[in-house]
Amino acid sequence: MNNKLECPVCGYKEIEGDSCPNCDTDLTLIWRLCQLSEVRTSAPTKIQAWQFVVIGFVFLIGLGIGTISSFLFIQPQSINATVNVPNPVIVVPTPSTPAVLNTPPKTIQPATYPATYTVQSGDNLSIITEKLCGQGASWQLMVQANPQLKGRENDIEKGEVFKVPNCQEAG
Structure with missing residues (x-):
């Protein structure tokens, strides 16, 4: 040394x-x-033919057990769907029966809301807009109807009074 x-x-x-x-x-x-102490390098061990046979045999046993267990423990669900297609009914208008009914189209009356809304505890612009305009309405409608909200959209106080937006502008 x-x-x-x-x-x-x-x-x-x-x-x-x-x-x-x-x-x-x-x-x-x-x-x-x-x-x-000095490390001695050893030659890599070679896998012999009988070891390959054992490995293959173990693999086949595992594959067989897995296949059998999939049939024993998992019951396949069969879905029996029958679709009955009815015979199409063809209606031919006769001269005694009018083909077109002359009825005036119905007009949809817009929902009437109060002209203003007073902020309550727990409200935010999204909640208020959904209450007044329905699901999916954007809070930006409230900001358009109330320009004093620009820059403080997340800072509204209980008791503030806002103009109700025209909800049909969003559609």
């Missing part, structure tokens, strides 16, 4: 102690590594 080291930091040669006299580097770890 070599009793003298070379400093890996400064390159000082023939060091016998635990630290380099030139740069004061601690060399105790290097001394311990030098005292370890």
Whole structure:
């Protein structure tokens, strides 16, 4: 075993102690590594033919067990759907029966809401707009109808009074 080291930091040669006299580097770890026994490399082991046979046999057993268990424990659900298509009915208008009914189209009356809304506890613009205009209405309708809300959309106070937006502008 070599009793003298070379400093890996400064390159000082023939060091016998635990630290380099030139740069004061601690060399105790290097001394311990030098005292370890040498590692012998062994040749890689070859897998023999009988080991391949055993591995294949174990694989086939596992595959068989998995297949059998899938049939035993999982019951397939069969869906029996029958669709009955009725015979089409063809209606031919006769001269005694009028083909077109003359009825005036129905007009949809818009829902009437109060002209203003007073903010209640727990309200935000989205909740208010959905109450007044229905599901899917954007809170931006309230901001358009109430310009004083611009810049403070998330800061409304209980008791504030807002104009109700025209909800049909969104559609």
